[in-house]
Amino acid sequence: MCRVLAYSGPPVTLEDLLYRPDSSLIRQAYAPRQLHKLNLGGFGMLAWDGGSAEPDLPWDYRSTELPVFDGNLRALARKARATCLLAHVRGIPYNTDAGFGPHNLHPFRYPGCRWAMAHNGDLHDHDRLKPELLRHIDAPVLKQMRGTTDSETIYALVTTLLGQRAGDADGGELLHALFACLRLVGDIRRRLGVERNSALNLFFSDGEAILALRYTYDFGCYDVTRPDSVHESNLGYLSLWYTTGERYQVTENEFRMSGRADRCTAFLLASEPLTRDTTGWVEVPEYTALSVSGAGSDRRIVSADIDIW
Amino acid sequence: MSVVDLSSHPFFRTLRADLLNVVGRIVREDEFADGDILFRQGEAAGSVLFVLEGSVSIVARLPGGDGVEIAQVEAGEVLGELGLMADHRRAATAVARGPVRAAVMESADLSALCAHYHPASLQLLRELAMAVARRLRDTTESASHLVTADGCRAISGTGIIAPGAPYDFQPFLPLLGFFRDFGPAEREEFVALCTVFTAPRGCRIRGPGEADHHLYVILRGAVQTSLVTDAGTLRTAVLGPGRAFGEVNWLLGDAAAVQVTAMSQCTFLRLSPDCRVTLMDPASRLSFRFYQGLLRGLQVKLDAQSREFARREQMGMSGTHRWQS
Structure with missing residues (x-):
C-alpha cells in the first residue's frame, strides 16, 4: 500500500524528514502505525534544493534495498538539504508476482514533464483494466513507460491528459487533468464491472508546489465471496495528513512545525504523521484535493471537495 | 478507601446511590491551583475528568502556531471525554483558571468495571455515549x-x-x-x-x-x-x-x-x-x-x-x- 512524504519550505536536511522523527518515513517502511502491511518494495525520492546548482534539477535516488539498511541513503540524508521533497516507500504483496524491481519505484517523472507523482493505494483489478486504460495513453507517453504498475498507468494517463501542457501546466491545469483521469478510470471500471475498494492517494510536486488527492473508488466495497481476503484494517479509508507552519524543526524535544499560525512557509504532507504525537497534524478529509503553491509569504494552501463517484 | 462524592455532578444524576458509591471508589479527586496544567496537548490521555468546582481553560496549539483558547469548561461539565479512546493523545491543553477540583476516571478502571459486567459500568458507558453524542450534535450544529x-x-x-x-x-x-x-x-x-x-x-x-x-x-x-x-x-x-x-x-x-x-x-x-x-x-x-x-x-x-x-x-x-x- 506504500507510504509517501511530500515537503516544501525552508531548507531542511533529508535526515530530519526521512529518519529523525519518531515515526519517520524510513520507519514507516517496517513499522507503519496506520497500515497493517509492511512497505518492503524499495525506496525512491526526488529532492530539490533551491540553493543548489541547477535548482530545478532534483536529486533522484532509488533503491530496492530496505531503506533502513541503506548506508548510502543515510549518508546522503545527513548532508543533503531540500527545499522540496517527494519520497516514497513501496508496499507490495508478499509474492513473486508483485513487480518487485527498480523499474517500479516511485516517484515517476517523465522527461519534459513538470510534475512528478507518487501513489499510495491500489487500483483493484489493474490487470483487467490495463488494456482499456492503455488505449487512452498517447504513443509518445506510452513509449516512456518503464514499469508495470497501476501507479505508472495513472501517471501516464494524467500526462496524456495534460497533452502539450505537460511541461508547463500549473496546479489548476494539473487538477483539471486529474479529475478527467478519475472520471475516465471510473467509467472504465463501471463498464468492466469492477466495483471494489481502490484507493488513489496521489502526490504531485514540481519542486516547489505540492498537489495531493485523497480519493477512493467504491469505498467499503469488499469481496463478498471471500471473507479470508478481508482484513479489518483494510476497511478504513486510506489516510493522508498534513502539517504547516514557518519551519519544521525540533521544538520541546519533538519534531513539529513552529512559528506563527498565520504563516505557512513550510508544508509537510504524508500518508501518516511523522510523529506519534499527531496533535500538530491535520487529516485531509476523504474525497479532497489539497494544493500548496507560491513561496514565502505568498504561499497558499487550497482545498477542494471531489465529487466524482 | 476514600469515596469521592459525585452526587453534585450532573453527569452522575441518573446513577442509583449504590452505583454512585462504586463509581466514587474508582475515581480520584485532584485539586489544581490557578494556572496549573490538568493535561497537556499531545500527551497520552487515558482518562476523563469531571469538573466538580472551578473553571478550566482549553488551549489548542494549531499546527505551526501558538496556543489559542478555544473553550472554557465549567463545574458540572465533562472534560476530555475522548481520553478514554485507545492511543488517544490530548488535542488541547487544559489550564486551571482559579482553583479547580476534578474527579479523574482512568480508562483502565472503567475497563476493569466493564470486564466484570458491573451494572455501574453499563450506566457509565451509556452516559459517556450520550455526553459524546451531545458534543457531536453541538459541533455539527455550530458548523x-x-x-x-x-x-x-x-x-x-x-x-x-x-x-x-x-x-x-x-x-x-x-x-x-x-x-x-x-x-x-x-x-x-x-x-x-x-x-x-x-x-x-x-x-x-x-x-x-x-x-x-x-x-x-x-x-x-x-x-x-x-x-x-x-x-x-x-x-x-x-x-x-x-x-x-x-x-x-x-x-x-x-x-x-x-x-x-x-x-x-x-x-x-x-x-x-x-x-x-x-x-x-x-x-x-x-x-x-x-x-x-x-x-x-x-x-x-x-x-x-x-x-x-x-x-x-x-x-x-x-x-x-x-x-x-
Whole structure:
C-alpha cells in the first residue's frame, strides 16, 4: 500500500524528514502505525534544493534495498538539504508476482514533464483494466513507460491528459487533468464491472508546489465471496495528513512545525504523521484535493471537495 | 478507601446511590491551583475528568502556531471525554483558571468495571455515549457557517432502500469495527434485534430534519453524511464498513441534523429505538458490548469532525484559503 512524504519550505536536511522523527518515513517502511502491511518494495525520492546548482534539477535516488539498511541513503540524508521533497516507500504483496524491481519505484517523472507523482493505494483489478486504460495513453507517453504498475498507468494517463501542457501546466491545469483521469478510470471500471475498494492517494510536486488527492473508488466495497481476503484494517479509508507552519524543526524535544499560525512557509504532507504525537497534524478529509503553491509569504494552501463517484 | 462524592455532578444524576458509591471508589479527586496544567496537548490521555468546582481553560496549539483558547469548561461539565479512546493523545491543553477540583476516571478502571459486567459500568458507558453524542450534535450544529456554495455537491440518485442483503454478511461481522468486542452469541443476538437493508448508490437514506430515530451499522459500502443548508452542502463524514450513523438520534431522540446518502451500494443493519430498553439490561453481556462499540464509534466521529471543522476554520485564516472553483 506504500507510504509517501511530500515537503516544501525552508531548507531542511533529508535526515530530519526521512529518519529523525519518531515515526519517520524510513520507519514507516517496517513499522507503519496506520497500515497493517509492511512497505518492503524499495525506496525512491526526488529532492530539490533551491540553493543548489541547477535548482530545478532534483536529486533522484532509488533503491530496492530496505531503506533502513541503506548506508548510502543515510549518508546522503545527513548532508543533503531540500527545499522540496517527494519520497516514497513501496508496499507490495508478499509474492513473486508483485513487480518487485527498480523499474517500479516511485516517484515517476517523465522527461519534459513538470510534475512528478507518487501513489499510495491500489487500483483493484489493474490487470483487467490495463488494456482499456492503455488505449487512452498517447504513443509518445506510452513509449516512456518503464514499469508495470497501476501507479505508472495513472501517471501516464494524467500526462496524456495534460497533452502539450505537460511541461508547463500549473496546479489548476494539473487538477483539471486529474479529475478527467478519475472520471475516465471510473467509467472504465463501471463498464468492466469492477466495483471494489481502490484507493488513489496521489502526490504531485514540481519542486516547489505540492498537489495531493485523497480519493477512493467504491469505498467499503469488499469481496463478498471471500471473507479470508478481508482484513479489518483494510476497511478504513486510506489516510493522508498534513502539517504547516514557518519551519519544521525540533521544538520541546519533538519534531513539529513552529512559528506563527498565520504563516505557512513550510508544508509537510504524508500518508501518516511523522510523529506519534499527531496533535500538530491535520487529516485531509476523504474525497479532497489539497494544493500548496507560491513561496514565502505568498504561499497558499487550497482545498477542494471531489465529487466524482 | 476514600469515596469521592459525585452526587453534585450532573453527569452522575441518573446513577442509583449504590452505583454512585462504586463509581466514587474508582475515581480520584485532584485539586489544581490557578494556572496549573490538568493535561497537556499531545500527551497520552487515558482518562476523563469531571469538573466538580472551578473553571478550566482549553488551549489548542494549531499546527505551526501558538496556543489559542478555544473553550472554557465549567463545574458540572465533562472534560476530555475522548481520553478514554485507545492511543488517544490530548488535542488541547487544559489550564486551571482559579482553583479547580476534578474527579479523574482512568480508562483502565472503567475497563476493569466493564470486564466484570458491573451494572455501574453499563450506566457509565451509556452516559459517556450520550455526553459524546451531545458534543457531536453541538459541533455539527455550530458548523453551519462553514457551509459554502463551493462545497461538495449532493450525491444524486433515485433508488430506494430495500430489505435484505445481496450476500451472506454473517462471516464478515467479526471483521467490522463495531463488533470488535462482541462474541459470536452477542453478534447473533444483536443481528436478531435489527433489520437488514440495502440501499443503491445515490439513495438518500435519511434527510435532515426527519424524525428517524433508528441506529444504522454499515456492513458493506459507504455513506456520506452532510450538513445541508440554503448556502450549500458540507460533507461532515464518509463512513464505511463497521461504522454507525444515527447514534445521536437513537440516543437523544433528536431529529436528524445531517443528510445521509449511499455513496455505493450499501448494506446495513437498522436498529429500532424501541431496543433502547432491551440494550440497557445489566444482566445481558450484549448491552455492555453494544455500548462499548457505540461509544468507540462516537468518539472516533467526534475526534475526526472536530479536527475537520478546525481545519476548515483555519482555511479561513490569513495564508490559507479554500479553492474558489
